[in-house]
Amino acid sequence: xxxxxxxxxxxxxxxxxxxxxxxxxxxxxxxxxxxxxxxxxxxxxxxxxxxxxxxxxxxxxxxxxxxxxxxxxxxxxxxxxxxxxxxxxxxxxxxxxxxxxxxxxxxxxxxxxxxxxxxxxxxxxxxxxxxxxxxxxxxxxxxxxxxxxxxxxxxxxxxxxxxxxxxxxxxxxxxxxxxxxxxxxxxxxxxxxxxxxxxxxxxxxxxxxxxxxxxxxxxxxxxxxxxxxxxxxxxxxxxxxxxxxxxxxxxxxxxxxxxxxxxxxxxxxxxxxxxxxx
Numbered sequence: 001x002x003x004x005x006x007x008x009x010x011x012x013x014x015x016x017x018x019x020x021x022x023x024x025x026x027x028x029x030x031x032x033x034x035x036x037x038x039x040x041x042x043x044x045x046x047x048x049x050x051x052x053x054x055x056x057x058x059x060x061x062x063x064x065x066x067x068x069x070x071x072x073x074x075x076x077x078x079x080x081x082x083x084x085x086x087x088x089x090x091x092x093x094x095x096x097x098x099x100x101x102x103x104x105x106x107x108x109x110x111x112x113x114x115x116x117x118x119x120x121x122x123x124x125x126x127x128x129x130x131x132x133x134x135x136x137x138x139x140x141x142x143x144x145x146x147x148x149x150x151x152x153x154x155x156x157x158x159x160x161x162x163x164x165x166x167x168x169x170x171x172x173x174x175x176x177x178x179x180x181x182x183x184x185x186x187x188x189x190x191x192x193x194x195x196x197x198x199x200x201x202x203x204x205x206x207x208x209x210x211x212x213x214x215x216x217x218x219x220x221x222x223x224x225x226x227x228x229x230x231x232x233x234x235x236x237x238x239x240x241x242x243x244x245x246x247x248x249x250x251x252x253x254x255x256x257x258x259x260x261x262x263x264x265x266x267x268x269x270x271x272x273x274x275x276x277x278x
Contacts, residue, residue, distance in 0.1 A: 004224060005193070008207075019221070061128045063082060068129045119152060133163045134164045143238060146242055150244065165270045166230065167268070173196050174195045177191075188212055191207070205224065249272045
């Protein structure tokens with residue numbers, strides 16, 4: 001699978017000075033993703049509707065900056081959020097302290113790898129949101145994370161997650177967006193591109209950012225993410241093999257602003273609730 005395509009590959013080959021290649025959820029892109037998706041709440045209400053009344057213990061895998069973990073804690077649930085990105089976790093802890101100081105006893109954010117995590121305890125719910133499942137490109141990686149979710153659930157516990165489903169008859173497509181952006185003392189733009197190939201079940205998003213200081217100094221950043229587009233029957237078979245039973249699912253759509261910020265067209269995102277079989 002290609003990492004950089006089209007103009008992004010050309011920019012990379014130019015090897016311009018002050019150009020950094022960043023992981024997608026670190027540095028300036030940690031702020032971008034946190035701010036872009038913070039507004040999107042379409043999945044949060046669905047997850048909360050599928051949780052029982054009263055305080056529940058929730059494990060949020062791939063919690064990022066707390067977009068879902070914080071609302072769960074505000075609803076009175078006990079939340080343990082896990083993520084690999086130090087930058088995203090830092091932003092989450094800052095938000096908890098400044099915006100939601102009263103929920104501190106309800107929420108804990110820790111650094112960890114969802115593929116190998118073992119907290120030696122179980123929860124009522126495990127949530128894997130923010131398209132974390134599609135970001136796991138290798139089938140074995142996805143199974144490891146789903147197995148982690150299963151390992152941390154009580155008997156009868158519930159897994160809630162999202163993924164990008166295949167769309168019958170979809171054709172390959174490519175889209176581009178330009179977004180004004182900035183940082184303290186700097187201003188600039190971000191170019192995003194998304195190439196989606198349904199025949200090979202993937203989509204790649206490329207990002208290029210230029211920031212210029214008041215003194216005219218320029219910094220450049222390149223990054224990319226890749227997602228799998230999953231067949232519902234194949235994913236269902238994986239879940240059954242891990243001891244889950246699908247209870248409910250629903251397709252939702254990002255608003256146009258969030259979809260554009262993500263560098264995608266407005267494709268459906270499927271929400272799934274499944275319980276551990278006794």
